[in-house]
Amino acid sequence: MAAGTADQPIPGNGDPISEEEALRRLRLTDDPSAQYYAAWWLGRNRSSHPDAVPLLQEALRQRRPRDPGAGVEENAVARNAARALGKLGAPARAAIPDLLATLDDDDHGLREAAARALGELRAEDAVEPLRRRLASGPAVAGAQQPGTPRLQEPCEALLEALGDIGVADPPVLAVIEPFVGHERPLIRSAACRALLQLTAEPRWGDQLVALLTHQQLQVRRAALMDLGAAGWRQALEPIAATLAENSLKLIALRGLVEQPAAGAGQPEAAPDPATVAVLDVMDALL
Amino acid sequence: MINTDVMALVEAVQRADSALGLLQATQALAAAAHPDGAACLVEVLGFNNPGAAVAAVDGLIAIGEPAVDTILTNIDGYNYGARAWAVRALAGIGDVRGLEVLEDALGKDIGPSVRRAAARGLGQLRLENLAAPVRQATAERCLQALVEGCRDGEWVVRYAVAVGLESLAPELHPEPQQRLHAALLGLRHNPEEEAPVVSLRAALALQRLGVSHG
Structure with a gap:
């Protein structure tokens, strides 16, 4: 995961507003700039208002062909709406069909935001469409677009979504595996993360640990986030020794504590010795 | 040298x-x-x-x-x-002259990494050379700052507050000790807590302090 993509900066006018005000602005269909901020606000504050999800669904539908140079355009609203839906948990599952529809949009950034949201919502219906967008492999889906640094598909987001959703069918694994050999280390990291989540095979964890010593800080940061997302406990010592900010190591270690417990854990239980070992490392990084 | x-x-x-x-x-x-x-x-x-x-x-x-x-x-x-780096240095040294800067940093600094360092620092000031009344009063100031830090909006700061409270505990008399336990129990059982690791860290602190926490 590219560090920093998880927490979008405050877009536009970052004034403090109320939930009512955010919902009011999201209804202003002739003011995309107000809608853009409102959509971001509802996700950032994890709104549970009953109007939030329907309004964000509307915002997703108001996209149109891209109009570069038009400032904050409807597509930017749709992208923020997708990101917000990913953060609203169970009530946002009603929007899964709308998010699936945007997976085939021409807008690369919207596909990326929708893929991440579908991953966050654990949308099993998204597995096949996500798999299909990656099926042409690193040489096509993973090829660089002429004239931009982008790949043909938002591979990192698509791979991470497949890992997060957690359907470990052989056809899914077969499509992810070739991306472990992609020329870009961030894509390799995302592929290893997804495979580690889906199979728990140590070889994928070992490859992520190897990326913790990559010469580029950006790659080391991504590998930290990916090991945290997969909750790979074997990485405890290498994470502690990585040359990167303590803030990111703490996020990764939080993942080591919380991920193995996801779904199965006893939240009321006292921490076991292996968890205490992770907490001790976290304490030393504060 | x-x-x-x-x-x-x-x-x-x-x-x-x-x-x-x-x-x-x-x-x-x-x-x-x-x-x-x-x-x-x-x-x-x-x-x-x-x-x-x-x-x-x-x-x-x-x-x-x-x-x-x-x-x-x-x-x-x-x-x-x-300023952020200076707070970290003061937190690491643990000299009581840094108290005011640490209180200020935990309460007001915009950087979560600074607030987190301050919270840890407030739990590890070296108070042993102070006269007894001053020592207790100083420890209670640290406690007050950490209790307020329990409401911080960032999980990593609340985590550091749990760590700070644990290390501050031996300095306190029974009555403030009770307030410290209550703060940790609040972190342990906060229904709004979005980060299970904070609740777990508070549980560990309570366990180490011999307080039952369910």
Whole structure:
């Protein structure tokens, strides 16, 4: 995961507003700039208002062909709406069909935001469409677009979504595996993360640990986030020794504590010795 | 190490003309851990070179109490980055003269990494040389700041508050001790908590303090 993509900066006018005000602005269909901020606000504050999800669904539908140079355009609203839906948990599952529809949009950034949201919502219906967008492999889906640094598909987001959703069918694994050999280390990291989540095979964890010593800080940061997302406990010592900010190591270690417990854990239980070992490392990084 | 050697190390920091050169010279000065190097190390905190700043913070912590006055008189109210590093150095040294800066940082600083360092620092001030009444009053000020920190909006700060409360506990008399336990129980059972790791860390603290927490 590219560090920093998880927490979008405050877009536009970052004034403090109320939930009512955010919902009011999201209804202003002739003011995309107000809608853009409102959509971001509802996700950032994890709104549970009953109007939030329907309004964000509307915002997703108001996209149109891209109009570069038009400032904050409807597509930017749709992208923020997708990101917000990913953060609203169970009530946002009603929007899964709308998010699936945007997976085939021409807008690369919207596909990326929708893929991440579908991953966050654990949308099993998204597995096949996500798999299909990656099926042409690193040489096509993973090829660089002429004239931009982008790949043909938002591979990192698509791979991470497949890992997060957690359907470990052989056809899914077969499509992810070739991306472990992609020329870009961030894509390799995302592929290893997804495979580690889906199979728990140590070889994928070992490859992520190897990326913790990559010469580029950006790659080391991504590998930290990916090991945290997969909750790979074997990485405890290498994470502690990585040359990167303590803030990111703490996020990764939080993942080591919380991920193995996801779904199965006893939240009321006292921490076991292996968890205490992770907490001790976290304490030393504060 | 004699003074002229330290001066040579200081000059090397001042002469450094690249990021890498500054980092290496700062590391060498920090390794000397000599009080005469403190002013120069504090200066490095304001250079916007994170690697060198980390080394300078380590050096200041290694110098310890003799560096505190230098840090406090040079703390930069305008250079945000330098202030953040200075808070970390004060938290690491644990000298009680840093109390006010740490209280302020936990309560008001905009950077979560600074608030988190301050919370940890408030739990590890060295109070053993203070006269008993002052010692108890100081510990209760730390407690008050940490209790307020339980409501911080960032999970990592609330985590650091749990760590700070655990390490502060032995300093407190029974009545404030009860308030400390209540704060940890609040972190343990907060229904709004979005980060299970915070609740787990509070459980560990309570367990280590011998408090039952369900």
